[in-house]
Amino acid sequence: xxxxxxxxxxxxxxxxxxxxxxxxxxxxxAQCHTACSGxxxxxxxxxxxxxxxxxxxxxxxxxxxxxxxxxxxxxxxYGDRFSYLYAVRNGFFKSIAMxxxxxxxxxxFSMAGEVLGLxxxxxxxxxxxxxxxEDSEVCAIPFAGLQELAQEIPALxxxxxxxxxxxxEREHGMMLQLGSMNAEERLAMFLLDLxxxxxxxxxSRSEFHLRMTREEIGxxxxxxxxxxSRTFSKFQEEGLIGVQQKFVxxxxxxxxxxxxxxxxx
Amino acid sequence: xxxxxxxxxxxxxxxxxxxxxxxxxxxxxAQCHTACSGxxxxxxxxxxxxxxxxxxxxxxxxxxxxxxxxxxxxxxxYGDRFSYLYAVRNGFFKSIAMxxxxxxxxxxFSMAGEVLGLxxxxxxxxxxxxxxxEDSEVCAIPFAGLQELAQEIPALxxxxxxxxxxxxEREHGMMLQLGSMNAEERLAMFLLDLxxxxxxxxxSRSEFHLRMTREEIGxxxxxxxxxxSRTFSKFQEEGLIGVQQKFVxxxxxxxxxxxxxxxxx
DNA sequence: CGGAACTTTGACACATATCAAAGTGTGTGG
DNA sequence: CCACACACTTTGATATGTGTCAAAGTTCCG
Numbered sequence: 001x002x003x004x005x006x007x008x009x010x011x012x013x014x015x016x017x018x019x020x021x022x023x024x025x026x027x028x029x030a031q032c033h034t035a036c037s038g039x040x041x042x043x044x045x046x047x048x049x050x051x052x053x054x055x056x057x058x059x060x061x062x063x064x065x066x067x068x069x070x071x072x073x074x075x076x077x078y079g080d081r082f083s084y085l086y087a088v089r090n091g092f093f094k095s096i097a098m099x100x101x102x103x104x105x106x107x108x109f110s111m112a113g114e115v116l117g118l119x120x121x122x123x124x125x126x127x128x129x130x131x132x133x134e135d136s137e138v139c140a141i142p143f144a145g146l147q148e149l150a151q152e153i154p155a156l157x158x159x160x161x162x163x164x165x166x167x168x169e170r171e172h173g174m175m176l177q178l179g180s181m182n183a184e185e186r187l188a189m190f191l192l193d194l195x196x197x198x199x200x201x202x203x204s205r206s207e208f209h210l211r212m213t214r215e216e217i218g219x220x221x222x223x224x225x226x227x228x229s230r231t232f233s234k235f236q237e238e239g240l241i242g243v244q245q246k247f248v249x250x251x252x253x254x255x256x257x258x259x260x261x262x263x264x265x
Numbered sequence: 266x267x268x269x270x271x272x273x274x275x276x277x278x279x280x281x282x283x284x285x286x287x288x289x290x291x292x293x294x295a296q297c298h299t300a301c302s303g304x305x306x307x308x309x310x311x312x313x314x315x316x317x318x319x320x321x322x323x324x325x326x327x328x329x330x331x332x333x334x335x336x337x338x339x340x341x342x343y344g345d346r347f348s349y350l351y352a353v354r355n356g357f358f359k360s361i362a363m364x365x366x367x368x369x370x371x372x373x374f375s376m377a378g379e380v381l382g383l384x385x386x387x388x389x390x391x392x393x394x395x396x397x398x399e400d401s402e403v404c405a406i407p408f409a410g411l412q413e414l415a416q417e418i419p420a421l422x423x424x425x426x427x428x429x430x431x432x433x434e435r436e437h438g439m440m441l442q443l444g445s446m447n448a449e450e451r452l453a454m455f456l457l458d459l460x461x462x463x464x465x466x467x468x469s470r471s472e473f474h475l476r477m478t479r480e481e482i483g484x485x486x487x488x489x490x491x492x493x494s495r496t497f498s499k500f501q502e503e504g505l506i507g508v509q510q511k512f513v514x515x516x517x518x519x520x521x522x523x524x525x526x527x528x529x530x
Numbered sequence: 531c532g533g534a535a536c537t538t539t540g541a542c543a544c545a546t547a548t549c550a551a552a553g554t555g556t557g558t559g560g
Numbered sequence: 561c562c563a564c565a566c567a568c569t570t571t572g573a574t575a576t577g578t579g580t581c582a583a584a585g586t587t588c589c590g
Contacts, residue, residue, distance in 0.1 A: 097437045101526045105441050119437060121430030127437065147426075151419055157412065164429040165386030171436035172362045172384060172392065176370050178443035179487030183546070213568065222444030224547055229570055245555070245569075261366050448578070478536065489579055494538055510537075510587070 065140040069093075075116065075130040075138060082120030084140040088112050091136020092211040094220075095119075097128040106220040108170075109133075109212060112201055118167050133211040178222045181260075186221040187231045188259040191241065195250055206253070210246040330405040334358075340381065340395040340403060347385030349405040353377050356401020357476040359485075360384075362393040371485040373435075374398075374477060377466055383432050398476040443487045446525075451486040452496045453524040456506065460515055471518070475511040 066089070069075050075086060078098050093110040097119075107128060110116050116138070119127040150157040177186055199205035210217070214232075215225040223231075235241045240256050242249040250256065331354070334340050340351060343363050358375040362384075372393060375381050381403070384392040415422040442451055464470035475482070479497075480490040488496075500506045505521050507514040515521065 097441055099438075099441050099525075103441065103445055105444050107437050107440055118430060119433055122427040122434060123430075127434055147419070147422065151416065151422065154412070154416055157416065157422075161412075161429070162387040164426070164433070165383060165388075167433055168384055168429070168436065169387060169392055171433065171440065172372055175372055175436065175439050175443060176362055176364050176368065178440060179370050179484070180364075180368055214570095215568080219444070225569080226548085226571085227546060229568095230546095233570075479538095480536080490537080491539085491580085492578060495578095498538075 065142075067138060067140060069132040069136045069138065071132050071134050071136075073132055075132065076120075076126045077129050078126060080120075080126045082117065082124050082126055083143060084117060085143055085146065086116040086130070086138040086140055088114050088116060089137040089139055091138075092133040093130050093136065094133055094212060094216060095128045095130050104219075105222075106212075106216050107174075109220070111197060115163055115167075118164055121164075133216075183221075183223055183227050183231050184234070184259050186223065187217075187228065187235070188240075188256045190217065190221060191248065191250065192253070192256055195253070205250070207247070207249045210248060330407075332403060332405060334397040334401045334403065336397055336399050336401075338397055340397065341385075341391045342394050343391060345385075345391045347382065347389050347391055348408060349382060350408055350411065351381040351395070351403040351405055353379050353381060354402040354404055356403075357398040358395050358401060359398055359477060359481060360393045360395050369484075370487075371477075371481050372439075374485070376462060380428055380432075383429055386429075398481075448486075448488050448492050448496050449499070449524050451488065452482075452493065452500070453505075453521045455482065455486060456513065456515065457518070457521055460518070470515070472512070472514045475513060 064087075065084075069091070075093060088110050090112045093116060094106050095108045095110065095116065096104050097107045098104045110130075116130050117126065121143070146156075146160070150160055177189055181189070194208065194210075195205050198208050212220075213225070214228045217223075218225040218228045221228070232241070232243045235256075236243050238255070240250075240252045240259070242251055329352075330349075334356070340358060353375050355377045358381060359371050360373045360375065360381070361369050362372045363369045375395075381395050382391065386408070411421075411425070415425055442454055446454070459473065459475075460470050463473050477485075478490070479493045482488075483490040483493045486493070497506070497508045500521075501508050503520070505515075505517045505524070507516055
């Protein structure tokens with residue numbers, strides 16, 4: 001059923017403390033110098049805008065490792081050594097950060113064309129778990145190689161800076177959301193954000209199915225799952241959206257946007 | 266009173282929409298190729314560990330512009346063109362992010378040795394206001410020059426990556442704090458974080474005075490200022506800290522740390 | 531000295547959490 | 561293919577933490 005010529009399944013590594021020799025790309029994974037044509041990665045792999053032909057040739061040197069992650073499996077875990085950035089080719093991931101006392105929280109959802117793993121650059125270990133919410137494919141980009149290459153190609157360097165800075169921006173936005181918004185506003189922003197990102201990838205802006213549970217949404221938004229569920233119901237009663245389990249249709253996008261304003265101080 | 270030979274005061278620019286020609290470093294500011302000896306910057310300016318003598322000479326090419334910011338003045342404002350990163354030499358800053366609907370929130374406090382302005386890299390405009398909470402001095406580091414230089418010096422490049430990644434880490438931590446902690450836990454973390462940062466700079470770990478108001482702390486932690494005040498009082502009653510207006514003494518650091526655990530789910 | 535900004539404290543309101551129970555969907559093994 | 565178990569979702573009743581409003585106290589600064 002699976003095509004093993006160029007893709008392999010990453011084994012579902014259980015995280016054992018101290019076990020970090022067996023890193024993310026086991027020897028078994030086939031290396032494929034993909035041309036990346038047809039890949040819908042938008043952020044990291046495609047600084048083509050600013051690249052000369054020569055630079056593109058250099059870029060071809062960088063060996064991307066593609067791999068499949070099955071639903072429920074971890075792409076990486078807290079404490080794993082940081083060696084790769086991951087560009088999501090397709091599928092859907094959640095990132096989970098941990099605090100010392102065992103508390104954890106979903107810090108983000110990643111879909112096709114987005115980059116995972118930036119959290120690991122400074123500590124050289126991953127600071128969170130990344131788990132696939134559906135069967136997914138990623139390109140593993142060796143960070144050391146990327147650094148070398150960026151040293152030669154200023155456009156790539158700039159592009160990478162921007163990717164990181166955009167992540168900082170995104171988190172600023174989340175802090176605003178978590179720090180100063182009520183449940184309705186948080187969920188409205190969440191839905192509008194998903195809608196925008198699906199649209200940017202050519203999917204419907206108004207109908208999509210959620211890959212995550214109410215509990216995961218709640219964790220991400222700093223709410224309990226019951227509150228998420230109630231707020232979904234409320235939006236539905238108000239005619240803003242239609243919900244049926246994981247299927248969501250946005251019926252009044254402008255109305256959702258107004259939710260963000262109506263409680264503004 | 267002010268020594269104008271090498272330092273000048275940045276004029277207090279009121280932000281006018283569309284006025285971004287007059288950027289952060291007006292012609293009047295004296296350029297000083299500081300040797301940075303004695304400067305206690307820890308993050309950006311001093312990747313000396315990995316630098317050879319030749320690299321250090323190259324680094325000397327990068328012209329840092331030092332400037333003073335008076336209490337209450339903005340180092341940069343939302344929408345300003347991004348040209349510089351700022352290393353805080355001394356003093357104290359708050360960063361304020363804005364949302365479309367006029368809502369705003371303190372997203373961070375910066376003290377000596379920390380870097381300000383990373384939010385501007387991707388959008389090429391600053392995404393928040395940075396305001397001095399006391400008379401302060403910064404080194405303005407031209408980002409374009411830094412990029413060029415980093416192109417030549419891999420160690421600097423890596424150092425800069427790490428600086429950005431550390432900022433991402435910090436914001437993950439804030440998301441956890443805002444998303445899953447109650448008021449006591451948030452304030453305990455805040456105090457312990459301040460304590461640690463002061464200690465790292467050679468100041469007392471147990472006694473310091475807050476540069477920010479209760480309202481600014483509240484904005485940062487996603488709480489109202491009354492709640493901040495009440496929680497301070499509660500900690501004092503419990504013997505964890507002593508508070509007198511802006512002066513805080515940490516009397517039971519371990520006890521504060523236990524606050525973080527006692528409500529852990 | 532007077533006023534402004536900030537802080538503390540109290541009383542009460544309200545949003546969200548908590549606890550509980552029923553309902554729905556989904557996948558698996560017989 | 562059905563039946564069962566499990567995970568997830570919805571909804572209700574109640575509890576609680578934090579927000580809101582108000583007033584008095586403190587500090588700071590002109």
